[in-house]
Amino acid sequence: MNRYRAIHGVLLADQTLQGVGYATDQRADTDRAAYEVARARLACMRAERDQAANQSQAMKSALAFWKQRLEDMIVLAPQGGVIERIYRLIGEIVAAGDPVVALRPAGAAKIRFYAPQPLLSSISTGERIALSCDGRRGDLSARVSLICGTPQFTPPAIDGPKERAKLAFLVEAVPDARDVPAPSGLLP
Numbered sequence: 001m002n003r004y005r006a007i008h009g010v011l012l013a014d015q016t017l018q019g020v021g022y023a024t025d026q027r028a029d030t031d032r033a034a035y036e037v038a039r040a041r042l043a044c045m046r047a048e049r050d051q052a053a054n055q056s057q058a059m060k061s062a063l064a065f066w067k068q069r070l071e072d073m074i075v076l077a078p079q080g081g082v083i084e085r086i087y088r089l090i091g092e093i094v095a096a097g098d099p100v101v102a103l104r105p106a107g108a109a110k111i112r113f114y115a116p117q118p119l120l121s122s123i124s125t126g127e128r129i130a131l132s133c134d135g136r137r138g139d140l141s142a143r144v145s146l147i148c149g150t151p152q153f154t155p156p157a158i159d160g161p162k163e164r165a166k167l168a169f170l171v172e173a174v175p176d177a178r179d180v181p182a183p184s185g186l187l188p
Contacts, residue, residue: 125146
């Protein structure tokens with residue numbers, strides 16, 4: 001751009017000098033040709049700059065498109081948690097909306113066990129209890145959150161106290177925060 005302006009200045013000066021008779025026609029023609037060459041180069045550079053700007057904009061648009069495609073393919077769980085079950089493995093085709101894994105939300109661990117009917121009178125919802133289980137050293141402490149009102153296992157005929165003692169009721173308890181097992185801490 002600066003060279004173009006310099007050549008343009010020389011051309012204007014030569015035209016002024018030629019008009020008063022101090023410059024030859026040959027010099028004016030040479031300067032005019034140099035000016036035209038510089039003008040053509042400037043136009044070419046501007047066209048290249050505009051083309052590069054257009055290519056840059058096209059690349060930015062393509063990059064934004066592919067970033068959006070990548071974001072659309074990544075599915076995040078609505079909340080953090082521990083994977084309880086895997087429904088689909090890598091490479092399997094999954095329809096939109098189908099679950100891939102089952103998550104247990106963080107802090108939503110619960111312990112399920114069955115209590116015989118005679119024990120039910122000694123437990124109540126909200127009460128703290130001590131538990132032990134296979135695969136875990138030490139006792140767990142938990143708060144009873146649910147006692148099912150109907151028996152889960154029943155003998156074929158309930159005739160007396162001996163058969164009622166065989167009834168088992170589902171009880172759920174929420175472990176204390178310090179006792180929440182690691183994902184592999186309890187055996188199923």
